[in-house]
Amino acid sequence: MKKEEISAWFQSLQDQICKEINLLEGAEVFHEDQWERAGGGGGRSRAISGEMIEKGGVNFSAVHGEMPAKISSALGLEPNQFFATGVSIVLHPKNPMIPIIHMNVRYFETDKGDWWFGGGIDVTPHYVDEKDAIFFHKYLKERCDQYGDHWYPKFKTWADYYFFIKHRNETRGIGGIFFDRVNTKEFGTKEQCFNFVQDIGNSFVPIYKTFAERHRNEPYTEAQQEWQYLRRSRYVEFNLVWDRGTKFGLDTNGRTESILMSMPPMAKWVYDHQVKPDSHEEKTQKLLVKGIDWINYKEA
Amino acid sequence: MKKEEISAWFQSLQDQICKEINLLEGAEVFHEDQWERAGGGGGRSRAISGEMIEKGGVNFSAVHGEMPAKISSALGLEPNQFFATGVSIVLHPKNPMIPIIHMNVRYFETDKGDWWFGGGIDVTPHYVDEKDAIFFHKYLKERCDQYGDHWYPKFKTWADYYFFIKHRNETRGIGGIFFDRVNTKEFGTKEQCFNFVQDIGNSFVPIYKTFAERHRNEPYTEAQQEWQYLRRSRYVEFNLVWDRGTKFGLDTNGRTESILMSMPPMAKWVYDHQVKPDSHEEKTQKLLVKGIDWINYKEA
Numbered sequence: 001m002k003k004e005e006i007s008a009w010f011q012s013l014q015d016q017i018c019k020e021i022n023l024l025e026g027a028e029v030f031h032e033d034q035w036e037r038a039g040g041g042g043g044r045s046r047a048i049s050g051e052m053i054e055k056g057g058v059n060f061s062a063v064h065g066e067m068p069a070k071i072s073s074a075l076g077l078e079p080n081q082f083f084a085t086g087v088s089i090v091l092h093p094k095n096p097m098i099p100i101i102h103m104n105v106r107y108f109e110t111d112k113g114d115w116w117f118g119g120g121i122d123v124t125p126h127y128v129d130e131k132d133a134i135f136f137h138k139y140l141k142e143r144c145d146q147y148g149d150h151w152y153p154k155f156k157t158w159a160d161y162y163f164f165i166k167h168r169n170e171t172r173g174i175g176g177i178f179f180d181r182v183n184t185k186e187f188g189t190k191e192q193c194f195n196f197v198q199d200i201g202n203s204f205v206p207i208y209k210t211f212a213e214r215h216r217n218e219p220y221t222e223a224q225q226e227w228q229y230l231r232r233s234r235y236v237e238f239n240l241v242w243d244r245g246t247k248f249g250l251d252t253n254g255r256t257e258s259i260l261m262s263m264p265p266m267a268k269w270v271y272d273h274q275v276k277p278d279s280h281e282e283k284t285q286k287l288l289v290k291g292i293d294w295i296n297y298k299e300a
Numbered sequence: 301m302k303k304e305e306i307s308a309w310f311q312s313l314q315d316q317i318c319k320e321i322n323l324l325e326g327a328e329v330f331h332e333d334q335w336e337r338a339g340g341g342g343g344r345s346r347a348i349s350g351e352m353i354e355k356g357g358v359n360f361s362a363v364h365g366e367m368p369a370k371i372s373s374a375l376g377l378e379p380n381q382f383f384a385t386g387v388s389i390v391l392h393p394k395n396p397m398i399p400i401i402h403m404n405v406r407y408f409e410t411d412k413g414d415w416w417f418g419g420g421i422d423v424t425p426h427y428v429d430e431k432d433a434i435f436f437h438k439y440l441k442e443r444c445d446q447y448g449d450h451w452y453p454k455f456k457t458w459a460d461y462y463f464f465i466k467h468r469n470e471t472r473g474i475g476g477i478f479f480d481r482v483n484t485k486e487f488g489t490k491e492q493c494f495n496f497v498q499d500i501g502n503s504f505v506p507i508y509k510t511f512a513e514r515h516r517n518e519p520y521t522e523a524q525q526e527w528q529y530l531r532r533s534r535y536v537e538f539n540l541v542w543d544r545g546t547k548f549g550l551d552t553n554g555r556t557e558s559i560l561m562s563m564p565p566m567a568k569w570v571y572d573h574q575v576k577p578d579s580h581e582e583k584t585q586k587l588l589v590k591g592i593d594w595i596n597y598k599e600a
Binding site: 049055167169229235237240253256257259261264265266270272273 | 357
């Protein structure tokens with residue numbers, strides 16, 4: 001399977017997701033910027049500004065060139081020419097009852113024969129809705145189980161650890177799945193790896209549509225919107241302090257506006273904010289922990 | 301000179317600055333939290349929520365204990381017991397015509413005989429006011445010049461490089477001074493080093509008072525407030541992505557609420573925001589560069 005084929009599929013995934021988001025919004029909500037990378041390749045960034053989705057992006061890129069020595073040694077690779085392609089999405093909804101969603105699917109190879117797929121999808125509710133969380137994790141488990149029933153537990157745990165805000169001792173949200181270096185060594189043929197990544201990519205629309213349709217018309221108060229701004233500041237903290245993809249991009253002179261498309265439209269910080277006992281906010285905070293078994297979760 | 305004496309002076313500096321801020325605000329605007337560090341020592345955090353200063357903090361700490369091996373080797377020191385004390389301030393004003401200000405003065409020593417002072421003061425205007433910038437840099441130069449006329453150029457350049465948002469290719473503001481590892485090797489006696497740090501600490505009030513009195517009653521538009529929110533998001537980006545003090549604190553399980561007191565009350569991100577030609581915003585952006593000689597600057 002050629003890299004061009006994988007890259008073309010990612011590009012078609014971007015098109016399909018944007019089309020579906022426009023349908024959900026009932027309008028064309030994307031602003032496209034095509035950009036080129038000095039070292040080789042480029043991308044197609046699509047920033048969103050809609051009625052339902054206040055801010056976000058659906059980005060495609062395919063870049064190549066010489067790998068900086070610092071990076072090849074960090075990845076345990078010999079000096080090489082690399083190729084990397086993928087789709088990245090972050091959507092910040094206006095209504096705090098709709099969760100923030102993130103997805104990334106990517107493929108990487110070198111001219112020395114190394115290659116792998118990576119990616120993940122995770123959800124950051126401002127208010128945890130247990131029904132949503134169960135639906136989301138069951139949906140992901142079904143996709144993963146087609147390739148062996150050990151993958152969902154492995155990738156779910158990986159997400160719990162990856163999407164963790166260490167300095168707050170809380171998870172970014174209700175997790176999802178995270179995976180990296182998926183290749184034939186343990187996963188099967190290259191076709192199977194690619195099929196898996198396609199299945200995850202294709203799951204974005206049905207998952208987000210479910211959340212959007214459930215919550216887009218839900219009323220909310222000003223206090224709930226304030227809470228949303230506080231949760232968004234945690235999202236900022238995770239992405240700028242801990243997210244390896246963001247750090248890598250900013251460190252290696254990536255396209256800043258595309259990398260920081262994940263930033264929310266507006267965020268607030270309040271010194272030592274405390275939630276009220278027995279509130280929905282407190283319940284949410286208690287569910288921002290690693291290791292919740294959403295598949296067998298019993299709603300209170 | 302004993303560490304207790306230095307630490308006591310820092311604590312008195314915190315008291316004096318808080319007193320002056322309360323006078324400027326015409327009310328008691330601080331909320332104090334005393335905290336202890338598991339490994340030894342603790343601090344006195346004072347969070348501000350005022351009419352003029354929307355959010356900020358004036359923090360004192362004096363911590364000690366065993367230095368993690370990772371840190372001692374990064375500092376080029378043998379394994380040791382350390383002591384560190386200092387005052388840190390960040391103030392986010394409500395009125396966008398008042399700049400954001402930051403100051404830090406600190407002292408560090410080990411039981412192996414190493415010691416040094418460090419610190420800095422820098423200003424981040426939402427709108428650069430050249431008169432303010434000239435006043436600020438001249439004021440700092442006068443303080444530094446008492447110890448030799450090579451210090452201001454050295455510490456000013458250090459600030460230009462330190463307070464730099466690499467991924468935006470812009471400085472955080474109009475700079476100021478930044479210094480580290482100030483000790484007898486090049487600076488003079490320990491008393492002289494301490495005197496210098498005291499002079500910088502004592503300059504905070506007259507500097508901030510000047511900005512506050514000049515601008516606190518200046519009218520501003522909603523559009524100017526929007527610009528303030530955008531500038532604040534750059535402040536967030538600098539502190540969470542590049543500031544070594546913040547990273548060090550978050551990495552070593554420092555007190556998160558005290559470290560992140562530097563976060564603004566509210567910030568906004570807009571995809572690929574562009575300033576209007578010949579606007580005050582464009583002028584500001586053009587002045588966010590390294591190497592401006594504010595001492596000999598001629599106002600346009």
